[in-house]
Amino acid sequence: MEISNNAVVGLTYELKVSRELEEIESAPFSVEVRDEEDPFYFIFGQSGLPEKFETLLSGKKQGEIFNFTIPSVEAYGEADDELIMALPKEQFTQERGFEPGMLEEGNFLPLVDENGYPMQAKVLKDLGEEVLLDFNHPLVGFDLHFEGEVFEVREATAEELDHGHVHGEHGHQH
Incomplete structure (x- = not known):
């Protein structure tokens, strides 16, 4: 076949x-x-x-x-700057399944979009109260x-x- x-x-x-x-x-x-x-x-x-x-x-x-x-x-094309965004750290609590070390630079966060589909974001930088994330595909x-x-x-x-x-x-x- x-x-x-x-x-x-x-x-x-x-x-x-x-x-x-x-x-x-x-x-x-x-x-x-x-x-x-x-x-x-x-x-x-x-x-x-x-x-x-x-x-x-x-x-x-x-x-x-x-x-x-x-x-x-x-x-996967080229990086899209609109897929790089800062989000409040308060969204990444242990109650939601996140461990403190997961927000370290270079880590990939396992996330779910609004439709329930799995996705991931790379942690680019700790901005204090926020974390800078890259939602581009890792092979972009x-x-x-x-x-x-x-x-x-x-x-x-x-x-x-x-x-x-x-x-x-x-x-x-x-």
Whole structure:
């Protein structure tokens, strides 16, 4: 079976990132490895990943190797200054599940948006009564270098399509 819309896809890969700074490109460095012990599974067409990622995997079959780079403009784009904001520290209490050390510079805060979807923000700076947070995707501004193998391709079940995620051993458990 080929990777196509509504197929369940399992991948093993290494993700490296790089960026151009002042006309000098940095050497790619590894940020994530998904191996046979922990493959990455998603429903093709519903991954939430950059569209180019799925386009470059389309038509591949189980056992095929892939190696491609997605430039930042086709991945997560450039940083949006409007997604950097100062919020009152009083919003991050222990009653709401936050520990004092979580507000340290460089940490990522696990948050939930107004619709209940998980999101995260990077702590940029402690401003005293407020904390400066960056809600941009952590890989914004980076070129993404994927090298891996198609671990599995199968038809998604009606329930998986209805729920929008993979079930079973490598997916969501209800």
